Amino acid sequence: MPGPKLRLQGVAKEFTAPRTPKRTLAVTGVDLSVETGEFVCVVGPSGCGKSTVLNMIAGLDMPSAGTIEINGVPVRGPGADRGVMFQDYALFPWLTVEENIGFGLRNGTPGDGLSRGEVEARVREHVELVRLAGSEAKYPHQLSGGMRQRVALARLLANGPEVLLMDEPLGALDAQTRLILQTELLRIWGETAPRDARKTAVFITHDIEEAVFLADRVVVMSRHPGRVRAVIPVDLARPRDEHIRATPRFGQLAEEIWGLIRTEAYEAIA
Numbered sequence: 001m002p003g004p005k006l007r008l009q010g011v012a013k014e015f016t017a018p019r020t021p022k023r024t025l026a027v028t029g030v031d032l033s034v035e036t037g038e039f040v041c042v043v044g045p046s047g048c049g050k051s052t053v054l055n056m057i058a059g060l061d062m063p064s065a066g067t068i069e070i071n072g073v074p075v076r077g078p079g080a081d082r083g084v085m086f087q088d089y090a091l092f093p094w095l096t097v098e099e100n101i102g103f104g105l106r107n108g109t110p111g112d113g114l115s116r117g118e119v120e121a122r123v124r125e126h127v128e129l130v131r132l133a134g135s136e137a138k139y140p141h142q143l144s145g146g147m148r149q150r151v152a153l154a155r156l157l158a159n160g161p162e163v164l165l166m167d168e169p170l171g172a173l174d175a176q177t178r179l180i181l182q183t184e185l186l187r188i189w190g191e192t193a194p195r196d197a198r199k200t201a202v203f204i205t206h207d208i209e210e211a212v213f214l215a216d217r218v219v220v221m222s223r224h225p226g227r228v229r230a231v232i233p234v235d236l237a238r239p240r241d242e243h244i245r246a247t248p249r250f251g252q253l254a255e256e257i258w259g260l261i262r263t264e265a266y267e268a269i270a
Ligand SMILES: Nc1ncnc2c1ncn2[C@@H]1O[C@H](COP(=O)(O)OP(=O)(O)OP(=O)(O)O)[C@@H](O)[C@H]1O
Pocket: 015, 016, 017, 024, 025, 026, 044, 045, 046, 047, 048, 049, 050, 051, 052, 053, 226
């Protein structure tokens, strides 16, 4: 039987401040396995190390202890098998929507082995996937926040990663746009596709209801130092639509998760 797509074992990260002996143990003892096609959300109070963990999976930072593996192979740096998306739009302001989406394919390893025509077709497909047909020639400053995050998502997916790593990607959007993009994200992730045709996703959010709506499992972290406090399976059927938010089970799950982080969340802002 093949192993998990992503496996963290005993992962710790200690930061040392420059020119001082001060050390911060940001996270410790993080164990987590994510299966192919699984959507995992990570929640926890501010400063509990969510971004630290995601950055290590992305290969942007290395663990101080423990191992991170993708398909059983240790992560040693960034790679085309993983795609990262952050809260700030991180689009190239001088490139159009179409050029932003095609950037990795035209300039990086994701386009290796593809003909020009195949690259064009892949870009076109992703413009349509995020429903931006008609806006291809616009520049980021001409787009709404929601449209910009669609571009960022299309760029991420066009590069064909196996694992999607998202750090509060909807965090800067207004509440209504955010709800719409949550549904869109599930469609794009492949909610109606068989499990092994879906991407593997790790998604950080502060929004507990967002986590319940999106996830197969919610990882709840606690702080000082950051650890995995609990992993809550979300037993809501897929495909999910907006009405699921009004169901008793949805409310129970959100309440259970909030109960796990309430005290620390108050401490974090005190
Ligand atoms: N490059 C760094 N150097 C030193 N300390 C860091 C660095 N990055 C993060 N930290 C510390 O590690 C801890 C975890 O930070 P991290 O950004 O991972 O938390 P988070 O859970 O993503 O928080 P938030 O919800 O506010 O985004 C914090 O105490 C933070 O100050």
